[in-house]
Amino acid sequence: xxxxxxxxxxxxxxxxLCTPVLREAVNRLAPPMDxxxxxxxxxxxxxxxxxxxxxxxxxxxxxxxxxxLAAGVPAEHGVPGGVAVELVHNFSLLHDDLMDGDETRRHRxxxxxxxxxxxxxxxxxxxxxxxxxxxxxxxAAGLTxxxxxxxxxxxxxxxxxxxxxxxxxxxxxxxxxxVTVEECLEMEGNKTGALLAASASVGxxxxxxxxxxxDALERYGYHLGLAFQAVDDLLGIWGETEVTGKxxxxxxxxxxxxxxxxxxxxxGGPASDRLAELLADPENRGHEDEEQLAVRAALIEEAGGRAxxxxxxxxxxxxxLAALDEVAMPAEVRAQFAALAEFVVVRER
Amino acid sequence: xxxxxxxxxxxxxxxxLCTPVLREAVNRLAPPMDxxxxxxxxxxxxxxxxxxxxxxxxxxxxxxxxxxLAAGVPAEHGVPGGVAVELVHNFSLLHDDLMDGDETRRHRxxxxxxxxxxxxxxxxxxxxxxxxxxxxxxxAAGLTxxxxxxxxxxxxxxxxxxxxxxxxxxxxxxxxxxVTVEECLEMEGNKTGALLAASASVGxxxxxxxxxxxDALERYGYHLGLAFQAVDDLLGIWGETEVTGKxxxxxxxxxxxxxxxxxxxxxGGPASDRLAELLADPENRGHEDEEQLAVRAALIEEAGGRAxxxxxxxxxxxxxLAALDEVAMPAEVRAQFAALAEFVVVRER
Numbered sequence: 038x039x040x041x042x043x044x045x046x047x048x049x050x051x052x053x054l055c056t057p058v059l060r061e062a063v064n065r066l067a068p069p070m071d072x073x074x075x076x077x078x079x080x081x082x083x084x085x086x087x088x089x090x091x092x093x094x095x096x097x098x099x100x101x102x103x104x105x106l107a108a109g110v111p112a113e114h115g116v117p118g119g120v121a122v123e124l125v126h127n128f129s130l131l132h133d134d135l136m137d138g139d140e141t142r143r144h145r146x147x148x149x150x151x152x153x154x155x156x157x158x159x160x161x162x163x164x165x166x167x168x169x170x171x172x173x174x175x176x177a178a179g180l181t182x183x184x185x186x187x188x189x190x191x192x193x194x195x196x197x198x199x200x201x202x203x204x205x206x207x208x209x210x211x212x213x214x215x216v217t218v219e220e221c222l223e224m225e226g227n228k229t230g231a232l233l234a235a236s237a238s239v240g241x242x243x244x245x246x247x248x249x250x251x252d253a254l255e256r257y258g259y260h261l262g263l264a265f266q267a268v269d270d271l272l273g274i275w276g277e278t279e280v281t282g283k284x285x286x287x288x289x290x291x292x293x294x295x296x297x298x299x300x301x302x303x304x305g306g307p308a309s310d311r312l313a314e315l316l317a318d319p320e321n322r323g324h325e326d327e328e329q330l331a332v333r334a335a336l337i338e339e340a341g342g343r344a345x346x347x348x349x350x351x352x353x354x355x356x357x358l359a360a361l362d363e364v365a366m367p368a369e370v371r372a373q374f375a376a377l378a379e380f381v382v383v384r385e386r
Numbered sequence: 387x388x389x390x391x392x393x394x395x396x397x398x399x400x401x402x403l404c405t406p407v408l409r410e411a412v413n414r415l416a417p418p419m420d421x422x423x424x425x426x427x428x429x430x431x432x433x434x435x436x437x438x439x440x441x442x443x444x445x446x447x448x449x450x451x452x453x454x455l456a457a458g459v460p461a462e463h464g465v466p467g468g469v470a471v472e473l474v475h476n477f478s479l480l481h482d483d484l485m486d487g488d489e490t491r492r493h494r495x496x497x498x499x500x501x502x503x504x505x506x507x508x509x510x511x512x513x514x515x516x517x518x519x520x521x522x523x524x525x526a527a528g529l530t531x532x533x534x535x536x537x538x539x540x541x542x543x544x545x546x547x548x549x550x551x552x553x554x555x556x557x558x559x560x561x562x563x564x565v566t567v568e569e570c571l572e573m574e575g576n577k578t579g580a581l582l583a584a585s586a587s588v589g590x591x592x593x594x595x596x597x598x599x600x601d602a603l604e605r606y607g608y609h610l611g612l613a614f615q616a617v618d619d620l621l622g623i624w625g626e627t628e629v630t631g632k633x634x635x636x637x638x639x640x641x642x643x644x645x646x647x648x649x650x651x652x653x654g655g656p657a658s659d660r661l662a663e664l665l666a667d668p669e670n671r672g673h674e675d676e677e678q679l680a681v682r683a684a685l686i687e688e689a690g691g692r693a694x695x696x697x698x699x700x701x702x703x704x705x706x707l708a709a710l711d712e713v714a715m716p717a718e719v720r721a722q723f724a725a726l727a728e729f730v731v732v733r734e735r
Contacts, residue, residue, distance in 0.1 A: 065547075066551075066554075067550075067551035067554050067555060068554075068558070069554070069558065070550075070551075070554050128511075132507050132508075132511060135503075135507065136503075136504040136507055136508070154484075154485070154503070155485040155557055158481050158484065158485055158507060159481075159485070159550060159553060159554055159557075161511075162477075162481060162510075162511075162514070162546075162550050163547065163550045163551075163554075165511070165514060165515075166514075166543055166546045166547045166550065167547070169518065169539065169540075169543045170540075170543050170544065170547065173536065173539065173540040173543065176536075183532075183533050183536045183537070184532050184533060184536070186536055187522065187525075187532045187533070187535055187536035187539070188532070190518065190522065190536070190539055191518075191519075191522040194515055194518045194519050194522065195519065197511075197515045198414075198512060198515045198516070198519065201416075201419075201508060201511050201512045201515065202415070202416035202419075202512075204508060205415075205416050205417075205418070205419050205508055205512075206416060208504055208508075209417070209418065
């Protein structure tokens with residue numbers, strides 16, 4: 038049981054199982070897209086020399102592998118699902134970084150800054166297509182049936198569309214002074230929840246689990262995503278910077294419409310009203326100094342936005358765990374799902 | 387039989403059948419992507435007011451509908467396939483226009499120039515996902531089986547990956563002085579042939595045709611694409627401009643590595659050598675005047691590049707028609723496939 042709750046071990050197993058298949062998929066890309074993709078995954082530097090990059094935490098592949106185990110098949114049967122969700126996740130990172138103008142990701146220069154926008158678009162498109170390809174390849178490999186591969190593609194496709202909807206909503210929020218809590222939750226559910234939902238069900242779907250239980254696994258992943266995002270939104274304001282140990286106020290600097298802000302604005306009362314005034318004020322927009330940001334953070338806290346978001350993370354976490362109860366699975370797999378949820382939600386930065 | 391060979395009628399039927407389903411799919415997109423997509427398809431202007439646009443020739447939907455008829459099912463059963471290939475085609479147009487910096491398409495401003503690069507990326511992604519969604523929706527609509535929808539998604543996914551490979555190759559050619567005839571054919575086969583191949587088989591695949599006959603229908607579409615592209619390459623140099631009636635030299639002005647150029651360079655001899663010299667000369671690059679372009683066109687013709695490409699178009703057209711012989715289908719459907727091939731290959735501009 039101690040071993041079963043070893044989350045780094047869970048993530049490592051998923052990475053070890055999925056990375057070779059992921060690399061093989063990337064090798065299929067026409068040059069120079071293969072080289073660009075290897076750079077993006079952290080396997081090589083910009084010149085193509087191998088590096089020691091880890092390519093991210095592998096939470097999605099780990100969920101996919103667990104969902105295969107939940108359905109009673111070996112971990113290996115979840116691998117096409119794990120690789121597919123990782124490909125779709127990285128398709129969205131490549132395109133989002135370009136759309137958002139983000140210049141670094143995982144402490145490295147983003148693809149569009151190194152290889153240009155066209156390669157970021159193209160390689161993103163190619164990874165999206167590869168995701169479906171890998172799922173459908175699992176039929177010929179004898180890991181699933183055509184029927185179940187089709188079901189998995191359908192669920193992944195719907196998740197991908199939600200992912201795209203979420204990015205569209207996120208971009209549209211930039212042009213607005215405020216968004217409601219409901220709009221914020223919908224956007225975050227689309228942008229983060231939908232693909233975690235597909236990750237937590239895909240291995241089981243490939244193994245032929247019924248739709249009702251697959252839906253329950255999706256709910257686990259979806260609410261886990263919302264819990265993760267609530268924590269992320271808290272850390273985006275009050276998370277400590279590595280060097281100074283002070284709150285980083287990063288999301289406030291970027292005027293991000295995150296949950297604590299939306300909740301504070303919805304609360305009403307003097308602190309809420311004052312916050313709304315400050316956010317609507319065109320003066321200093323984008324040039325707020327540290328002190329002004331600290332005032333806003335204090336107003337959000339005073340209006341209850343911080344406490345509400347922390348409660349929301351707990352609620353979403355509890356909803357995720359409750360969904361697991363609707364699925365028949367071995368006790369140690371259930372414990373691993375719970376441990377992974379704990380890992381995703383309890384973070385320092 | 388006269389009615390069967392009425393190509394505008396064929397295209398019109400496909401457009402009439404597919405457009406409502408295409409519009410319904412676009413309606414699913416989150417704002418503002420739905421509006422952007424409607425503009426792209428020519429249904430509205432930039433402000434969202436309805437327009438009389440036709441949204442393209444509908445060759446791909448027409449092929450999809452024909453392939454359903456070839457498999458002995460009603461035209462309606464080919465509609466999800468026709469809509470899916472049209473969605474994937476338009477995904478590639480949205481992204482290619484942005485990557486290539488093209489500012490007009492079908493005599494209208496391209497999406498990225500009107501709504502910005504982020505919307506062109508996002509809506510392209512969304513149309514890509516919708517393509518698979520529409521195929522898989524056909525199961526619930528009773529138009530195909532989960533098994534055959536999975537086969538159709540697999541073939542469309544592979545075609546889409548080739549499409550992306552082709553665009554990657556096309557972009558990489560821009561940085562080179564010359565490409566071989568084989569490289570040029572491979573790029574054009576990927577960029578144009580692969581999706582026409584999927585279009586010509588998808589309706590039949592949804593109807594459960596066996597893989598051998600589906601492959602033959604794909605070969606018809608693939609070689610039809612190469613024939614189309616050879617003609618397009620000829621028109622790109624010697625096609626007459628609408629106003630003056632003179633050769634437009636457009637592809638020479640853009641230094642496009644098209645088939646006539648590749649064939650002329652491969653031919654050897656004095657004209658071929660002189661052409662190679664001119665193309666390698668960095669002087670005046672991109673600023674050639676009409677007379678210099680006319681000299682190049684004459685050298686390509688003298689080296690045999692024009693005649694070779696015209697022969698190649700005929701060869702590819704013949705190969706396409708020969709592939710049809712491997713598929714059992716009603717005589718009038720075969721005649722319609724042949725008429726559509728004639729229509730695609732015989733063009734004035």
